[in-house]
Amino acid sequence: MFIPFKDLALVSCSVLLCAAALTAQAEEHKMEHKQMASAQSMAEVVTTSGVVKGVLADTNQLKVQHQRIPEWDMRQMQMKFNLAPGMQAADFKEGQAIRFHLKQQNMMKFTITDVIDQ
Numbered sequence: 001m002f003i004p005f006k007d008l009a010l011v012s013c014s015v016l017l018c019a020a021a022l023t024a025q026a027e028e029h030k031m032e033h034k035q036m037a038s039a040q041s042m043a044e045v046v047t048t049s050g051v052v053k054g055v056l057a058d059t060n061q062l063k064v065q066h067q068r069i070p071e072w073d074m075r076q077m078q079m080k081f082n083l084a085p086g087m088q089a090a091d092f093k094e095g096q097a098i099r100f101h102l103k104q105q106n107m108m109k110f111t112i113t114d115v116i117d118q
């Protein structure tokens with residue numbers, strides 16, 4: 001069988017192109033992950049304010065109506081927050097306005113690490 005050189009060149013050329021495209025895609029994917037990871041770690045702790053809506057002494061948590069948190073793309077809402085070790089839910093009162101640092105560990109685990117203003 002005889003393959004003209006012209007065709008052979010064409011075949012190997014398209015193989016090369018395909019490999020290059022795949023590599024570029026993989027690089028792009030890696031970049032995306034890196035960006036996502038840094039965006040997440042950047043917004044791990046935010047400063048926000050809210051009003052204490054409930055004191056849960058048993059679990060040492062506070063129910064807080066918090067302001068919008070743009071860093072996490074979160075509208076204002078009422079949420080249950082854990083308190084960092086050394087902080088006591090009993091030290092807070094319903095209706096109290098607080099400004100605090102809030103840490104997000106996992107998707108749905110939020111902890112008040114300290115209160116700046118109360």
Ligand SMILES: [Cu+2]
Pocket residue numbers: 066074075076077078079
């Ligand atoms: Cu929320």
